[in-house]
Amino acid sequence: MTNPPVRPAPLDPEMFDPVCPSALVPFRVGDKWATLILRCLEDGPRRFSELKVPLRGITAKSLTQSLRALERDGFVARTEQEGAVRRVDYALTTLGRGLLGPLDTACAWTREHWDELIDAQEAGLARAAGRH
């Protein structure tokens, strides 16, 4: 039985598409991209360029920065594969995987109260507009 390194299915390029302005998703971890990166690593290690796909519009610089920060904080492990073609993998550490728990809780809450969040925000904007 061969035992090739676990390779999860490719990421859905639209996994963050419908929304995520993070204005409405009220929980943030680390910097702007950190939670999204964590989510991307949920199903297994990912390559640098692989991560760029669902992270619409992220620059190499920002991605590097976020990854380095996550690495420094012990949430993500970076491993450089040797071989002809360059290949660097990023994976969740145990600690990083643990973060997904509370993160899921937060996301679940947001999804459950999505309509209320939208309504409240619209009402708030209307009030703000009326005041001026």
Added chain:
Amino acid sequence: MTNPPVRPAPLDPEMFDPVCPSALVPFRVGDKWATLILRCLEDGPRRFSELKVPLRGITAKSLTQSLRALERDGFVARTEQEGAVRRVDYALTTLGRGLLGPLDTACAWTREHWDELIDAQEAGLARAAGRH
């Protein structure tokens, strides 16, 4: 039976003191101060100046900004009391109170893994220092 408006105990000026560098508390809601404000409102309505106490060093401007944002998003309700002395109260809305659930989850996780978080961070810093 008189029914005076509920007034919770005064806030502990040191309720955020030992730590909270928010670098290690990996969950953020809204801006820099939002989660702390939410926590401050947990036990009931608070006045503007009352909030400034545990929020060591926050400026009136920042507090106003954060509160206005929380109000716009429907997490906090502002009520201006009439009377001789000026008095403005901020209280959690139902939606805002709901946020405390996931927030508690996040805080609990952080507390549970505090030592690991510290260790991982120190290790990360050491590695970073070694690389340069």
Added chain:
DNA sequence: CGGTATCCCGGGTGATACTG
């Protein structure tokens, strides 16, 4: 007391170009 009005600074973020 409960804010506004200004000024200002640092850095987080993006755009672009370049590299091993």
Added chain:
DNA sequence: CAGTATCACCCGGGATACCG
């Protein structure tokens, strides 16, 4: 492919002063 280097901009946030 997996980054680095550089510039440049915006704005969150603090400091200070003032107001109804």
